[in-house]
Amino acid sequence: MLATQLKYDLLMFSRELFYLVFTIVVPPVTYIFMGQLFGDQTYAGNLSYAQTYTPSYILLITFTTVFFAFGFDQVTHRTTGVEKRIRLSPVSKSTLLLSSIIRSVIITSFGYLFVYAIGMLLYDLQFHALNFITAYGFFIVLNAVLLVIASVIYSFFNEVKSALVFSIVIFQVVIFTGGFAFPISMMPKFIQIIADFNPLYHMNNLFIAVWNDRLIVDSGALISICYISCLVIAALIILHFSNKRQI
Amino acid sequence: MTIINVSNLKKAYGANVVLKGLDFQAQEGEIIGVIGKNGAGKSTFLEILMTIKQYDAGTVFVFDEDIKALSTNRLEQVRKQISVVLQPTQFYQTLKVQELLRLFKAYYKSPIDIETIIADFKLQPHRKKHFDKLSGGWKQIVSLAIAFLSQPKLLILDEPTTGLDPHMRNILWTYITDYNERTGGTVILTTHNMDEIELYCDKVMLIDNGLNEIFDTTEGILASGYTSVNAFYLEKVSI
Numbered sequence: 001m002l003a004t005q006l007k008y009d010l011l012m013f014s015r016e017l018f019y020l021v022f023t024i025v026v027p028p029v030t031y032i033f034m035g036q037l038f039g040d041q042t043y044a045g046n047l048s049y050a051q052t053y054t055p056s057y058i059l060l061i062t063f064t065t066v067f068f069a070f071g072f073d074q075v076t077h078r079t080t081g082v083e084k085r086i087r088l089s090p091v092s093k094s095t096l097l098l099s100s101i102i103r104s105v106i107i108t109s110f111g112y113l114f115v116y117a118i119g120m121l122l123y124d125l126q127f128h129a130l131n132f133i134t135a136y137g138f139f140i141v142l143n144a145v146l147l148v149i150a151s152v153i154y155s156f157f158n159e160v161k162s163a164l165v166f167s168i169v170i171f172q173v174v175i176f177t178g179g180f181a182f183p184i185s186m187m188p189k190f191i192q193i194i195a196d197f198n199p200l201y202h203m204n205n206l207f208i209a210v211w212n213d214r215l216i217v218d219s220g221a222l223i224s225i226c227y228i229s230c231l232v233i234a235a236l237i238i239l240h241f242s243n244k245r246q247i
Numbered sequence: 248m249t250i251i252n253v254s255n256l257k258k259a260y261g262a263n264v265v266l267k268g269l270d271f272q273a274q275e276g277e278i279i280g281v282i283g284k285n286g287a288g289k290s291t292f293l294e295i296l297m298t299i300k301q302y303d304a305g306t307v308f309v310f311d312e313d314i315k316a317l318s319t320n321r322l323e324q325v326r327k328q329i330s331v332v333l334q335p336t337q338f339y340q341t342l343k344v345q346e347l348l349r350l351f352k353a354y355y356k357s358p359i360d361i362e363t364i365i366a367d368f369k370l371q372p373h374r375k376k377h378f379d380k381l382s383g384g385w386k387q388i389v390s391l392a393i394a395f396l397s398q399p400k401l402l403i404l405d406e407p408t409t410g411l412d413p414h415m416r417n418i419l420w421t422y423i424t425d426y427n428e429r430t431g432g433t434v435i436l437t438t439h440n441m442d443e444i445e446l447y448c449d450k451v452m453l454i455d456n457g458l459n460e461i462f463d464t465t466e467g468i469l470a471s472g473y474t475s476v477n478a479f480y481l482e483k484v485s486i
Contacts, residue, residue, distance in 0.1 A: 001353055005350070012339055012341045080337045081337035082338060082339060084337075085331075085337060088326060088329070088333075089326070089354040090323055091354045
């Protein structure tokens with residue numbers, strides 16, 4: 001059953017132009033474009049563009065996939081009545097959830113490899129097997145974190161329109177305050193303050209550190225880990241109560 | 248055998264009390280029409296029977312199970328025996344008709360061949376169309392085809408013929424009555440078409456002011472002096 005559900009989940013994703021553009025097209029194109037502009041610069045920690053922005057754009061693909069194809073999809077199904085019809089079918093909630101999670105992992109992993117390949121081809125990104133495996137493992141953890149947060153956020157929406165507006169606005173906010181466009185230290189003060197509250201900013205910093213084998217558990221990393229952990233715990237508590245059976 | 252037994256069912260949405268103590272029974276093999284004006288609580292009542300809506304008070308037994316006391320697993324077992332056509336009909340929009348049928352065949356672990364269903368419901372010209380590209384009538388037919396995939400003991404239909412042309416309505420009713428005769432399955436449906444009630448239903452329940460004002464056989468209603476179920480409805484229900 002899981003294989004069948006997954007097959008159709010992937011098929012549905014591939015047919016949604018909106019999802020494809022925001023997940024598979026926009027982040028890699030932006031990665032290439034920014035690389036052409038700033039590829040020769042050196043970034044925090046004496047890292048190259050590829051070392052800094054390859055993990056960033058992989059994370060961006062993960063964010064867009066999880067928020068658009070997982071979260072936004074939930075709202076669409078809930079508001080159009082699809083969720084109600086599926087709920088009346090003898091397919092377990094866990095099968096549907098697991099299929100959604102695997103779908104997200106497959107799509108984001110594709111994005112991971114895609115951006116990685118672009119980095120190697122265009123920006124002299126080096127491949128180190130052990131580092132690749134460590135970074136991929138951490139990427140899966142970030143995937144799970146985003147899935148939990150997206151599930152909670154989109155559970156509050158009862159209209160597709162408002163969810164769509166939210167998704168587009170949050171995409172912009174994440175781009176500018178997550179460190180995906182320019183280094184946050186170069187941004188105005190108010191952007192830096194907003195960035196501190198943006199979990200993607202913290203995830204991005206951690207992912208860059210893991211990617212480059214430079215994760216040191218200092219106060220900055222601890223704050224990031226604690227902040228993300230608190231958000232996940234809060235999200236899980238909300239999910240627990242909202243998922244309680246209604247009858 | 249009693250399939251559904253509802254007693255003193257109450258349901259309110261905030262201050263709006265929709266069901267005020269409704270009683271209802273359905274026996275195996277019956278076709279029961281639920282009628283009432285818009286907003287009377289017909290869909291709410293059906294959704295409670297479908298086990299997807301909470302209610303405030305009363306008891307609802309489906310297949311001898313008190314649905315309020317059921318575990319999630321047991322509830323899934325009960326739902327396996329129920330099939331529905333909702334109003335409005337919605338499925339995954341970007342899947343094609345034949346893909347939807349295959350997906351639901353997997354959900355219900357149905358032994359029915361998809362090609363048979365496609366042929367029976369005359370879906371051949373539409374099998375490769377995406378669900379959201381179908382007209383309202385064809386969406387209803389697809390929904391009904393999916394409902395029959397599960398070979399249900401109980402079929403619940405919320406305004407199944409709304410938006411269908413006479414031919415489509417005829418096809419749909421042929422399937423419903425055939426299913427009923429062949430399997431002894433119980434059918435509960437809402438409709439605003441009183442001719443359908445008169446032609447096909449064994450019993451009628453009129454919901455008015457949150458109560459089952461009338462719950463009788465179609466023959467019983469006609470025998471009480473009404474020329475048609477439509478005349479009965481017009482007299483009993485004010486605008």
